[in-house]
Amino acid sequence: MEGEPTLRLRIFNLNCWAIRYLSKRRQQRVRLIGDTLRQEGFDLVLLQEVWSEQDYSELKVKLAGCYPFSHYFRSGVIGSGLCVFSRFPILDTLLYQYSLNGYPYMLQHGDWFCGKSVGLVVMKISGIIFNVYVTHLHAEYCRDKDAYLPHRLVQAWELAQFIRNKVEEHWAGPSHSSWVPGRAGKDSHPCPHRHTSKAADVVLLGGDLNMHPEDVGIRLLRGWTGLQDAFAEAMHFEGCKNGCTLVPDNCFTDKSELLPFPLGIRIDYILYKAISSFTVKCEELKTTTGRAPGMDIPFSDHEAVMATLHIQRQGQPAGATLGTADPALADVVTEARTEVGAGLRAARRQRYSSGRMAVLALLLLLLQAAAALATLAGLGAEQPFPKLSFCLLAFLALGVLVLATGLHLFHTMEVKMLHGTEDQMWMVLRALQERPSEG
Amino acid sequence: MEGEPTLRLRIFNLNCWAIRYLSKRRQQRVRLIGDTLRQEGFDLVLLQEVWSEQDYSELKVKLAGCYPFSHYFRSGVIGSGLCVFSRFPILDTLLYQYSLNGYPYMLQHGDWFCGKSVGLVVMKISGIIFNVYVTHLHAEYCRDKDAYLPHRLVQAWELAQFIRNKVEEHWAGPSHSSWVPGRAGKDSHPCPHRHTSKAADVVLLGGDLNMHPEDVGIRLLRGWTGLQDAFAEAMHFEGCKNGCTLVPDNCFTDKSELLPFPLGIRIDYILYKAISSFTVKCEELKTTTGRAPGMDIPFSDHEAVMATLHIQRQGQPAGATLGTADPALADVVTEARTEVGAGLRAARRQRYSSGRMAVLALLLLLLQAAAALATLAGLGAEQPFPKLSFCLLAFLALGVLVLATGLHLFHTMEVKMLHGTEDQMWMVLRALQERPSEG
Numbered sequence: 001m002e003g004e005p006t007l008r009l010r011i012f013n014l015n016c017w018a019i020r021y022l023s024k025r026r027q028q029r030v031r032l033i034g035d036t037l038r039q040e041g042f043d044l045v046l047l048q049e050v051w052s053e054q055d056y057s058e059l060k061v062k063l064a065g066c067y068p069f070s071h072y073f074r075s076g077v078i079g080s081g082l083c084v085f086s087r088f089p090i091l092d093t094l095l096y097q098y099s100l101n102g103y104p105y106m107l108q109h110g111d112w113f114c115g116k117s118v119g120l121v122v123m124k125i126s127g128i129i130f131n132v133y134v135t136h137l138h139a140e141y142c143r144d145k146d147a148y149l150p151h152r153l154v155q156a157w158e159l160a161q162f163i164r165n166k167v168e169e170h171w172a173g174p175s176h177s178s179w180v181p182g183r184a185g186k187d188s189h190p191c192p193h194r195h196t197s198k199a200a201d202v203v204l205l206g207g208d209l210n211m212h213p214e215d216v217g218i219r220l221l222r223g224w225t226g227l228q229d230a231f232a233e234a235m236h237f238e239g240c241k242n243g244c245t246l247v248p249d250n251c252f253t254d255k256s257e258l259l260p261f262p263l264g265i266r267i268d269y270i271l272y273k274a275i276s277s278f279t280v281k282c283e284e285l286k287t288t289t290g291r292a293p294g295m296d297i298p299f300s301d302h303e304a305v306m307a308t309l310h311i312q313r314q315g316q317p318a319g320a321t322l323g324t325a326d327p328a329l330a331d332v333v334t335e336a337r338t339e340v341g342a343g344l345r346a347a348r349r350q351r352y353s354s355g356r357m358a359v360l361a362l363l364l365l366l367l368q369a370a371a372a373l374a375t376l377a378g379l380g381a382e383q384p385f386p387k388l389s390f391c392l393l394a395f396l397a398l399g400v401l402v403l404a405t406g407l408h409l410f411h412t413m414e415v416k417m418l419h420g421t422e423d424q425m426w427m428v429l430r431a432l433q434e435r436p437s438e439g
Numbered sequence: 440m441e442g443e444p445t446l447r448l449r450i451f452n453l454n455c456w457a458i459r460y461l462s463k464r465r466q467q468r469v470r471l472i473g474d475t476l477r478q479e480g481f482d483l484v485l486l487q488e489v490w491s492e493q494d495y496s497e498l499k500v501k502l503a504g505c506y507p508f509s510h511y512f513r514s515g516v517i518g519s520g521l522c523v524f525s526r527f528p529i530l531d532t533l534l535y536q537y538s539l540n541g542y543p544y545m546l547q548h549g550d551w552f553c554g555k556s557v558g559l560v561v562m563k564i565s566g567i568i569f570n571v572y573v574t575h576l577h578a579e580y581c582r583d584k585d586a587y588l589p590h591r592l593v594q595a596w597e598l599a600q601f602i603r604n605k606v607e608e609h610w611a612g613p614s615h616s617s618w619v620p621g622r623a624g625k626d627s628h629p630c631p632h633r634h635t636s637k638a639a640d641v642v643l644l645g646g647d648l649n650m651h652p653e654d655v656g657i658r659l660l661r662g663w664t665g666l667q668d669a670f671a672e673a674m675h676f677e678g679c680k681n682g683c684t685l686v687p688d689n690c691f692t693d694k695s696e697l698l699p700f701p702l703g704i705r706i707d708y709i710l711y712k713a714i715s716s717f718t719v720k721c722e723e724l725k726t727t728t729g730r731a732p733g734m735d736i737p738f739s740d741h742e743a744v745m746a747t748l749h750i751q752r753q754g755q756p757a758g759a760t761l762g763t764a765d766p767a768l769a770d771v772v773t774e775a776r777t778e779v780g781a782g783l784r785a786a787r788r789q790r791y792s793s794g795r796m797a798v799l800a801l802l803l804l805l806l807q808a809a810a811a812l813a814t815l816a817g818l819g820a821e822q823p824f825p826k827l828s829f830c831l832l833a834f835l836a837l838g839v840l841v842l843a844t845g846l847h848l849f850h851t852m853e854v855k856m857l858h859g860t861e862d863q864m865w866m867v868l869r870a871l872q873e874r875p876s877e878g
Contacts, residue, residue, distance in 0.1 A: 420513035
């Protein structure tokens, strides 16, 4: 390969399912993952659900020789679970925590406590700047009646905006110059590569997106960022049928969840995009197939996704990867906006009912206070209620007041964020619709 | 000005102090702000503390003629309070909510409920791409014993990282190429402007940073991003002495807070930076001086900051504005890291004591449950406590348990974020220290 002007990059992505005390055979699997990573010598390893910093530290020690650079993203109560190991120096990192991520009172789901985020690491490999994103979106607990769909869509949207805004190639193009009622000054940029202005040369995204390939969130993310799916683009594929990453063959998967999908589902992805005068090709994509290679247990309840990418310089800037060129994008954004709107209405209803509950509890408390004062002042001939019931009722009302107020505040924030996302999507739709007439 | 290859941009920045029911003469002042903005015809207006969306809507209607483009950033329970009005189209927006922002139980301060954030709007004016940031950091309630300093430093750091990561000019430079143990491929980029790769041409930041010019947070932000201070750079200045924006002459300021600073303090800023082959100069900076021009009341308890910037293309990429060239930067990062470390230790103590309190409350509850069961089972000859006190105690324990658990979770998140920031700063320090030997 030496001497050829092509960079070959091997990437490993895995949701490790390493929840302390809960995940089965966690320590054994983390050791196994570490051993395999050391043997295989990937260039870049993107892991999710490494919830325990101790697991990360053990991996770090074990992998120090072949992956001297690494980063663990901390967030939420438990931690983001995201980490990166790399053969190449990590130059900078940034964590963006999604503004919506389930509900704190859904303890059995627990997503809220993880502070789901997207982590960015910036790397420079052979002079090429990579923006590498690792993320894990809110889980889907019930596909038929997915209460978290609006939250996951907000996350997919924020992820896309976060990636796009780091790139902004779209807005750097010449298509908008006619918009501007230039106050003064002339457009006379000296550089012919103006429309390739960018921060990164190549964008990579790996993670558990908790969305099937045809789901609106994936279409939104891909359409709005122009990211390509390594599975769809791979010249050679080896692994579970359809690239599935949650498969019935895996002994840790919940078989009842996979009943409607006998082959399994694909929710873990490696996506990529070349920004400027580069091309990225996926030479090979592999997944594990229900167990770790040569072992009797799998790495995790998810399958690992392994991609071999070829990154090559080319003379002409690649303009074809712009996601926004897709005429169907407006439809996807509209579809996503409809779902976010439905979530907004639900959140408003919850905000209203929690607020009403708080007001009722407050009224009850005030009534009791008045009754107690009246008794103390000797207005009532005798106490109308037994003391114990009276006190119990007051404490109950107080408890309801505190909880309902907390819920009201939470749903107010939820409404704000859903509303904000709906607005942003509307702005984008307007821009997309205005575009053709300006060509 | 027409015909000259210079863009002249007039920017208005103000913390509006528009808290419903609390801020004095709010409606009158918001009307006044709207009238002035319409009369003066700035190019770009950055506002903070517009807490009520209704105020924003009224301003939007009033300003539709001269500022046809605007955006309100929603976040937190109350809202970020941030909004932007512009003569030029807003192409894209992104909100980054700071990971730490005070404490929800500090109701009298209330910062937590605002979801303090930085808003980004992307604009293209005369072919020049602007990344415009508007923000408002956590307030300083007691300068001598500033409990919020670590949080404000985390915010300043995240703000700097957010701005930097949108730019990444730093990492795009040639200084790092020797770091990379290039696996394959050669560095043979065809574009001579390689080291100016970027997403924006010009970065603008306006807002109430709640830091004095010499504070470590400002030095960190400016040093790490290379942003220049419009006040320090202005060729012509007119306004309050030293550019102060909280002054005793303003009838709404709290005079006791300003006792140690008889001239006032400067906490509202307009900062800027040219990224690529552009130069930005501040022709003029003005502040209001305790009252709105020609009126008997001020716009707000803060003074407005108004800058006139000249943006000019130049043949040579400007490399001199790189903040990271400053050799004192490592000292500033070290200083900030020390403060964050102190905050981390305090957060760990609070996490520990709230956790201990929760455990004690749980133990008391269990003890009571055991006693109640024993009584029910007839083990005790008679009930040892009066029923009422027993119930009151149980409710008290339950209340303490819920509150202490909530606090424990909150401080766990705080520890995570402070720890993460400390880590990031350490990574940057290491990179800064390695730099000179690699030149």
